[in-house]
Amino acid sequence: QKEVEQNSGPLSVPEGAIASLNCTYSDRGSQSFFWYRQYSGKSPELIMSIYSNGDKEDGRFTAQLNKASQYVSLLIRDSQPSDSATYLCAVNRGNQFYFGTGTSLTVIP
Amino acid sequence: EAQVTQNPRYLITVTGKKLTVTCSQNMNHEYMSWYRQDPGLGLRQIYYSMNVEVTDKGDVPEGYKVSRKEKRNFPLILESPSPNQTSLYFCASSFRDRAAYGYTFGSGTRLTVV
Numbered sequence: 001q002k003e004v005e006q007n008s009g010p011l012s013v014p015e016g017a018i019a020s021l022n023c024t025y026s027d028r029g030s031q032s033f034f035w036y037r038q039y040s041g042k043s044p045e046l047i048m049s050i051y052s053n054g055d056k057e058d059g060r061f062t063a064q065l066n067k068a069s070q071y072v073s074l075l076i077r078d079s080q081p082s083d084s085a086t087y088l089c090a091v092n093r094g095n096q097f098y099f100g101t102g103t104s105l106t107v108i109p
Numbered sequence: 110e111a112q113v114t115q116n117p118r119y120l121i122t123v124t125g126k127k128l129t130v131t132c133s134q135n136m137n138h139e140y141m142s143w144y145r146q147d148p149g150l151g152l153r154q155i156y157y158s159m160n161v162e163v164t165d166k167g168d169v170p171e172g173y174k175v176s177r178k179e180k181r182n183f184p185l186i187l188e189s190p191s192p193n194q195t196s197l198y199f200c201a202s203s204f205r206d207r208a209a210y211g212y213t214f215g216s217g218t219r220l221t222v223v
Contacts, residue, residue, distance in 0.1 A: 034211045043199055043214035044152070088152065090211075095159060096167060097142070097212070101151035 001026050006089050006100035014108050019076040021103050023089030026070070032092040033065055035074045037085045038102065044088055048074060079107045111136045115200050115215035122190055122222055130185045130218050132200030139205045141183040142167070142212070143175065145196040152199070158183055159205070190222040 006023050013019045021035075032051045036044035048063040050056045050072070056063045062075040072091075076083055086102040113134045122128055134141065142157035144167075154167030158177040172194055174186040183202075187194060197219050201212040 036211075043217050044212075045214070046211040049211050090152075095157060095165065096154055098154075099144075099152040101149060 002100075003027065003098035004089055004091055004100035006087075006103050008101060009104040010106055011103055012106045012108055013079050015079060015081060017079050017107075019079045019083065019105055019107070021074040021076075021087050021089075021105065023072045023074075023100055024070055025072070025089075025091045025098075027091075027093055028067070028070065030070075030091040030093045030098075033063070033072045034090040034092070034097075035061075035063060035072075036088040036090060036099075037083075038088055039085045076105075079105075081107050081109050083107050111213070113200055113202050113213050113215035115198075115218050118216060118218060120218060120220050122220070124191055124222055125189050128187050128190060128220075130187075130198060130200075130220070132183045132185065132215060133181050134183075134200075134202040134213070135181065136202065136213065137180065138202035138213075139180070141177065141200065141202045143173070143183070143185045144199045144201065145169065145194075146199060146217075147196050155185070155198075190220075192222050194220065195222050196220060 035048040038044045050063040050065045060077045064073045084106050088102045089100040116131045139160045143155040144152045153169045156175040158164045200215040203212050
């Protein structure tokens with residue numbers, strides 16, 4: 001069983017819509033949760049971190065964590081073409097990070 | 110500018126020829142790590158280091174070596190590269206309180222072993 005699972009997509013949304021990205025993790029001992037954005041050919045860039053149940057908002061981004069369901073999500077409001085990228089979910093357990101394979105998002109103008 | 114610097118960006122080498130990929134960070138981060146990224150497999154941790162002279166294996170350490178003699182540097186060594194080590198490699202660093210800060214990644218090294 002993979003540590004972190006994401007739907008690889010591709011996910012396509014029209015400009016201005018809400019994009020919803022989902023992630024599940026297998027180990028209940030996971031402590032911290034992160035969303036990274038990776039443009040094609042570039043390195044991952046941290047956009048959100050969350051470690052308590054509930055919602056965390058930062059601008060157009062909202063991360064949601066449900067530890068009972070072992071589920072993390074990222075909502076992107078008012079999606080822009082510049083949001084088109086691969087979004088990586090990551091979890092931290094002990095001294096290691098585990099990454100999902102990423103969800104490819106395309107925002108259509 | 111706060112950054113993680115990897116070199117080289119691109120490298121083509123032949124099977125068995127030892128190589129080193131350098132990684133340096135200027136943020137005084139204690140924690141440094143190497144990942145490889147392959148299509149369909151995502152980012153997989155090779156080695157990590159909690160601080161100077163402290164290194165540990167990640168999920169895919171076979172065929173790799175690392176050292177941490179100084180806080181800012183964390184080179185990745187391939188003693189005898191093989192074609193299955195062809196991949197995109199990322200160095201990353203963070204403060205030990207990883208929950209708050211997450212990683213800063215280097216720009217990546219695309220390695221091809223022929």
